[in-house]
Amino acid sequence: MHDDVTREARCFCGGLRLTLKGDPFYVSSCACTRCQRRTGGFFGVTVYVRPEQILERSGETRTFHLTDGSTTFHRCAxxxxxxxxxxxxxxxxxxxxxxxxxxxxxxxxxxxxxxATKHPWVCLPDGLPTFEDAPG
Ligand SMILES: [Zn+2]
Ligand SMILES: [Zn+2]
Incomplete structure (x- = not known):
């Protein structure tokens, strides 16, 4: 865990940016159908952090709720x-x-x-823990 490192995330157009301080406490990848459709990629990668790790944020967002009401997504406006x-x-x-x-x-x-919903030709690193659906 590196507490002193800072990284900048930015959207496709560069209008939305944030500065993250320190390493994430967990990084997870997910091949569920929602992540595939949300990202347009074959799986999503989520970097989990604490709110106090976000030092700065700039840009305009639009928020969306999943239809099951479980998560609020913040997108570049x-x-x-x-x-x-x-x-x-x-x-x-x-x-x-x-x-x-x-x-x-x-x-x-x-x-x-x-x-379970990963494309069969997406290869994973040896030894990476995997779960067919939600982790137990
Ligand atoms: Zn943008
Ligand atoms: Zn997912």
Missing amino acids: HCGTSMWWVPDGEDDVIGLAGGCFVGQGLPAPQRMVFT
Whole structure:
């Protein structure tokens, strides 16, 4: 855990930015159907941090609720990049989009969940813990 490192996340258009202090406390990848559709990629990578690790934030957001009401997603109001999300009822966890930290040397994911819906040709590192659906 490096508490002194700072990294900047930015959206596709650059209008939405945030500065993260310290390493995330957990990094998870997920191949569920929602993450695939939300990101447009074959899996999502979530960087879990504490709210006090976000030093600065700039830019305009639009928020969206999942239809099941479990998570609020914050997207750039201009380009629509999904940049962070907060599980409803949780005030000490923020999930950040790993892909927004291009070139910032993030720690690798510590697991992949929902591998049951992963494309079979997506290869995972040897020894990565995997779960067919939600972890137990
Ligand atoms: Zn943007
Ligand atoms: Zn997912």
